[in-house]
Amino acid sequence: MGYYKKYLPLIIGTALAAGVFVGSKLNFNDTTEKIFATNSKKDKLNRLIDYIDYEYVDRVNTDSIVDVTVNGILENLDPHSVYIPSDEYEENADDMRGNFVGIGVSYYIYKDTIAVIRSIKGGPAERAGIKGGDRILYADERKIFGDSINRDSVISYLKGEKNSKIKLKVYRKNKDELLDFKFRRKEVPLISVDASYKLNDDVGYIKLNRFSETTYNEFKDALDDLIDKDIESLVLDLRNNPGGYISTAERVIDEFLEDDKLVLITKNKSGDINKDYATRRGDFEDGKVYVLINENSASASEIVAGALQDNDKGVIIGRRSFGKGLVQREMSLGDGSAVRLTIARYYTPTGRSIQRPYGNGNDAYYSDYEKRYKNGELEHKEDIEVVDSLKFVTPKGKIVYGGGGIIPDIFVPKDTSVGSETINYVSRSGFMSYFIFEYLEQNRKQFSGMNFKDFVNNYTVDESLSKEFIEYARFNEAQINLTGYEARLKKALKANIAQQLYGPNAHELILNQGDLMLTKVLELEAKEKAAQ
Template sequence: MKSKEKYLPLLLFSCVALGIIIGGMLNFPTRTLSKKSASKAKIERLIDFINDEYVDNINSDSIVDLTVSSILANLDPHSVYIPPSEQSSEAEIMKGDFVGIGVNFYMYNDTVTVVNPLKGGPAEKAGVQAGDRILYADKSKLFGRKLPTDSLYNKLKGEEGSTVTLTIFRKSSNKKLTLTVEREVVPIKSVDTYLMLNKKTGYIRINRFAENTYDEFYTGLEALKKQGMNTLVIDLRDNGGGYLEKAVAIADELLKDKELIVFTKNRKGKIDKTYATNEGIFETGRVFVLIDENSASASEILAGAIQDNDRGTIVGRRSFGKGLVQREMDFEDGSAVRLTTSRYYTPSGRSIQKPYTKGESEAYSHDFEKRFESGELYAKDKIKVADSLKFKTKKGRIVYGGGGIVPDIFVPLEVKKGEESLAYILNSGVVGHFVFEQLDKNRKAFQGMDFNTFLTKMQNETGYIQKFESYLKDAGLEIKLENNRVLVKKYITAEFARQLYGENNYYQVILKDDAMLKAVLK
């Protein structure tokens, strides 16, 4: 690989890490500001002095933002300031829905292009189709402009029941159309899918812990039980966390009455313990939890509760290692601060927070670099654990604290060693964009095709891997795919399935021959 590619996995890992740091574990009571102290007065006087006397015009709000960010940067990596533009979208994601038209889109050749309308959503009802270019939203021009993503969202979102007139160019018929869409509440699912892997094994994938996660999980759990499930696989790979109480509620469905789920401790030494109740609906079947290096926070709470109570088996690679709890304080301008207020501990008493130095969040996020260098993504015996942080599960098994959840069954990365960057490209949006552009060239080739015929067609297709390699090269990433042809073809096929047939069909493809599921089903 060329030198610029050498650092790609670290860059991709850092981006994921940053998302985990910002996302974090949330536990949000409201809070009011206390009486001014001398230090607070000093900051206010300085800002007033700059406003009144500084030689150039300056935006005092930006100074305040920098001040707050600088203060938090000297605490810990998970205490962060969130500006208004980010806070609104973050709140929607965690709430689990928003009011809009219901389309997945991206900017393709400077035009808002529909990847697909959400099934049953307002856009689909109005006649919007995959591949449509949205030229105008009412009178607002959306093409040929470098509009930021939040501006685009604002053009398409609005009050429930309000309408927006979309001017659309449909490439398949080479026509311009005008469609009126009535905005509705659009769900943002946190449970990607639930399905039966075989006659007795059920599978539920959770991408984050939001307000609606427990309800979605419970719906899936009930449905799988009715289909005869006696073994449950919970997939928490790439799940960066979310609301602590949602992870606790899910653990309660799996653990027996009065089993400890998690406890937190603040700087004053106050300990709050959370126990399972007697209301769980899956307290006796077998449980497996899949984790990887991007499973963090609430994901680690759930995995730790299962592991420490000897309730199930943890499969995968060492998790991220975030054991800090944040509380959120909102400001009148729409911004917010998330402040670390306590640490959480798994039932055995271990903290899984990885080490950090205050004020050095960059080094903290680059912990992934050490995982590459040590080889732990390919061999369990390369995982470094501290002998001084030994703890015992309910049945006396040894587990370790101080840096994530170490799995009971280790599964290495599926890509060949030395080509780790490919693993994170395959799990990014790059494959989705590539597949969309391929479909956009000849969508009619798949029109009216049933799913089994599609699978046969893709199995016999040989050209997409070379095209994808060229696509990456054009983007500045010269990666040879020859050593990972089977894996790359699976991801490309799965993404075609998603865009043509839906999310469940994507997982039918992507889970086939999945290395972690193989370890479970063995």
């Protein structure tokens, strides 16, 4: 567990990155004039900055002082009110919009060159013929390789205005000359649906990694495809999904709930209340739904799980969710930066708040995972702390609790068998992905002409590759010893190869083989059919 504690802040921070930037489209009536009224407190801060600018003995970057001041103010509010500096704003905005304008490749800065992992399906680079393993050397005659290359400059060269032209010169292995490509930049999706496929003849599976502006359309396309394949039940996997837009979550919920069912309650500081209800939309209202959650399912993920649980729809499976019941609205600060400020609390249809306490400061708030680990609740449902005064009852008489996350209907403990935690970390880490890229550089021909079905059924990770990665991990910065985990490791390596060759759907399908929560779903389905 030593390595895991070392990387825990990174894991939690990454998982919650989108969750703390939840968008809001609520219609509370605070006017701009009221919000930005001048007062002496603001004058005091402005005057102090002016004194430092004009009178202080040394030259000071007052922009950095302002950033520190803003962050200090927000840290005294709640853990989810956050400041976005101007140099980070565009990347954050892309994440929430669910797309960006560019050429559509996933890539590494490999040694000193942009190396294409794969072209994004349907994107401009794929249509132009750029392939995995290609090296992009020039963009519009500008050299973009060498020691001076950095990620920020690469992004600026490859991104651009929609429909703007770009010319690339590309090196491809075994080609004598550089290849020329000319095409237009287009909107490229940041995919929300990590996977969508059938678990068996009757059960479909969809995994969502966020709730961005484009998520609902992706989700609806995946759901329609599975409905056309005659599924009767659906698994909606929201594990490690940090959240996103409330409006997107509501549209996903609407696919499952009957007309006029209460979906969500929001309340602001003035006591104004909004209630949102399911509409006539909904193509899976008669189907069975299972929602998978864990300790990193937050915000919009909890809205979905809570709305279905409180309306006695489907089954929530997994472990207690993160516990974020606050709503943020993004507000520009006029210089390219912005603040996402908490403006309301939300409540599930039974009236419960699932926001966990944050009065002991941000450090205590974000170390809650460690507390849950120590008190045993990740392995035993009876160790989950509940408060009787926060007990609520659904229309069919099921008892649910507020005060800190969604407690699942069916508990599935964290897999603590030998090697599971370690392999789960490395299988989704950058250094395994990077290792696989290097492996494919030397062995890409081996997979030429092999479709995904053949890969799943016929490709086996051999001992030499497994041993090579064990050595690689041992001498990597993480210094992880994987000796003795070979069987689990081989599955993770195969999944990472599949991801780079065939995309995220292939990655998840392989990693999900033997998954404890999915095994529980299939057990429930089998029991139900046997009882019919």
